[in-house]
Amino acid sequence: MVNYQIRVYQDSDYQSVRGLYVSGVRQHFPRVCRYVLKQPVIQASVIVSLSLLLVLCDSLLLFLFLLAVFLVLGRLLLKRLWDLLIDQNLRADLQDIWASYSERPGACFWVAQRDGVVIGSVGAVPSDHSPTDLELKRLNVHREYRGQGIAKALCHTVHEFAHLSGFTGIVLGTSVIQTEAQQLYRKLGYRLVGTSPVPHTFAKLINYTIYKYRYQLRPSPDRPQTQE
CATH class of the missing domain: 3.40.630.30 (Gcn5-related N-acetyltransferase (GNAT))
Structure with a gap:
């Protein structure tokens, strides 16, 4: 059992509270990725995109390369949106x-x-x-x-x-x-x-x-x- 105490917030806690919030929300990102991939609209988009890639590519190697680029760009876009959410909340009640x-x-x-x-x-x-x-x-x-x-x-x-x-x-x-x-x-x-x-x-x-x-x-x- 961890020994701890709960007390009212002080100004000296400011950076710790904000850091705790950021780290906590960022830990949810892998779960967000899995949730997004389970959505029918995303699955349909992925299937259509992969089908187009398969038709346009004349080699398996090129297809695999473009597939990797597609997945990386998708993850980066989702990460960007997640970071925007974090920043939005840091600028709301956690700003002051x-x-x-x-x-x-x-x-x-x-x-x-x-x-x-x-x-x-x-x-x-x-x-x-x-x-x-x-x-x-x-x-x-x-x-x-x-x-x-x-x-x-x-x-x-x-x-x-x-x-x-x-x-x-x-x-x-x-x-x-x-x-x-x-x-x-x-x-x-x-x-x-x-x-x-x-x-x-x-x-x-x-x-x-x-x-x-x-x-x-x-x-x-x-x-x-x-x-x-």
């Missing part, structure tokens, strides 16, 4: 974590720390869609420390914060490829309430969706209520 979470009413950001090193993080902000719901965001745990209950503990920290702040529910979104995260949320009592496509042309083409979950907090008679 203190302003996005620490200074915002009803919001907070926490880190899990071991021996002075940040190994996990999670944030929470009031939902844009319901004044009584809190949104859980940026749950990340360093690869070496996964499977040891840290993500669960970070989620419970958000639950307690939501409870004390008077929210009645917690909402979140996670991508279709993040199956481990989906399992964690279901075990914690979250219910799948819907899906939505990522607002990008290529993402819509490959059916890359966001799964939306909600957790209903248990009511407490002495808990303060959020204002509608």
